[in-house]
Amino acid sequence: MSSSVDRALIVIPAWNEEAALPGVLAEVRAVCASRPELASTDVLVVSDGSRDRTAELARAAGVAVLDLPINLGVGGAMRAGFKYAVRAGYTQVVQLDADGQHDPRAITDLMAAAREHDADLVIGARFAGAGTYEARGPRRAAMRVLAGVLSRVTRTRLTDATSGFKLARGRALPLFATEYPAEYLGDTVEALVLAARAGLTVRQVPVEMRERQGGQPSHGPLKATVFLLRAVLALVVALSRPSQVSTADRGEVATGAAR
Amino acid sequence: MSGYVTALVLTVVTVGSIVYLLRARRIREKYAAIWIALAIVVLVIGAFPAVLEWLAAALGVIQPVNLLFLVTGLVLFLVCVQFSVEISQLEEETRTLAEEIALLSAKVDAQAAATQAVAAQAAATTRAALDHPTDGSVAPASATPVDVDDPRPTAPGPTERA
Numbered sequence: 001m002s003s004s005v006d007r008a009l010i011v012i013p014a015w016n017e018e019a020a021l022p023g024v025l026a027e028v029r030a031v032c033a034s035r036p037e038l039a040s041t042d043v044l045v046v047s048d049g050s051r052d053r054t055a056e057l058a059r060a061a062g063v064a065v066l067d068l069p070i071n072l073g074v075g076g077a078m079r080a081g082f083k084y085a086v087r088a089g090y091t092q093v094v095q096l097d098a099d100g101q102h103d104p105r106a107i108t109d110l111m112a113a114a115r116e117h118d119a120d121l122v123i124g125a126r127f128a129g130a131g132t133y134e135a136r137g138p139r140r141a142a143m144r145v146l147a148g149v150l151s152r153v154t155r156t157r158l159t160d161a162t163s164g165f166k167l168a169r170g171r172a173l174p175l176f177a178t179e180y181p182a183e184y185l186g187d188t189v190e191a192l193v194l195a196a197r198a199g200l201t202v203r204q205v206p207v208e209m210r211e212r213q214g215g216q217p218s219h220g221p222l223k224a225t226v227f228l229l230r231a232v233l234a235l236v237v238a239l240s241r242p243s244q245v246s247t248a249d250r251g252e253v254a255t256g257a258a259r
Numbered sequence: 260m261s262g263y264v265t266a267l268v269l270t271v272v273t274v275g276s277i278v279y280l281l282r283a284r285r286i287r288e289k290y291a292a293i294w295i296a297l298a299i300v301v302l303v304i305g306a307f308p309a310v311l312e313w314l315a316a317a318l319g320v321i322q323p324v325n326l327l328f329l330v331t332g333l334v335l336f337l338v339c340v341q342f343s344v345e346i347s348q349l350e351e352e353t354r355t356l357a358e359e360i361a362l363l364s365a366k367v368d369a370q371a372a373a374t375q376a377v378a379a380q381a382a383a384t385t386r387a388a389l390d391h392p393t394d395g396s397v398a399p400a401s402a403t404p405v406d407v408d409d410p411r412p413t414a415p416g417p418t419e420r421a
Contacts, residue, residue, distance in 0.1 A: 046361075059368075064365060064369075065365060066361040066362065066365050067361055067364060067365075068357050068358070068360075068361045069357050069360055069361070070353070070357050072354055072357060072358075076354050076358070079354075079358065080357075080358040080361055083358055083362060084362060084365070087362070182354060
């Protein structure tokens, strides 16, 4: 990226999060104010067809809002966010959950890792040393299997493939603005495969993950099995997909070389 | 013989309802061709069951009715797959439209807020001029710098309250 100003956008996909969102926005604002490297960072809340006051509260907090008329899922909300970012000329996008699970102070860690490794996609990973968050039982096993396979696909060590705390920049932005998957687990598993097959550099940094405020993740063996099966299906489909992306990418590289 | 009449009546009703749906534009033309073709096949087999027997013999199917069931199953399967494809395309189109609507409304909101800010500032300048009529150095409203890029919503100006 040759742009002189590195403009970052924090995208917060939110679906009926009126309870947690104001707190998260206040925390993000406080963190951005206290770190000079985050001074020029903007915030975008993507209200994913929320039926409560999510969009209203976000506007009241003075941040940009995309109010999707129907629920598209996290992947759909993020693709809208990436489109907004690309059209407004941002060079980095940080995805942050609206439920307070992600600590905004770790955003600088993601940015530092992206610069250090020249990475296009940085995953804020649980189970990587920092924090005490732990999945238990069969779901943990399922997540490990998934992380193992995706580590090979992305040619880097990933311990947490399903984290929603991510930084995308450079070539990842136009790619995600058009191709970000909306399927179940598309925003995590499939997005990683997409990035890897487009030749993007993927890295992870350990982040502390807090318990989400309200709502329990499923830990039962049946749900874990269903989760794993759906994840494997998503993975197999993503891996076997004809890669139009890398073809387009090669075209771009070719024209770039011709110039 | 009554079974034959029943079959014939059913096929005529089927063909009739498809033609009706087509005429009422309830089915798009791109789906019409396959339905018309199917209706004709049903009508021909209903009117001349010998055709089915002849086909079954030609294809080596001992029971003609089994050929009918096989072809029916195949056709229904293909139509279902075709519908899945079409539905997926529709969902993708809906998704893109939803994104564009959200992006557009965000843009419109930002512009409305900017316009409101300009109006508020102009009203404030006018009020200042009215409050100090002796002061001749009041700049015209249009010369007042206003940050039009500021997308944050602004409180309504005094003009709207009046």
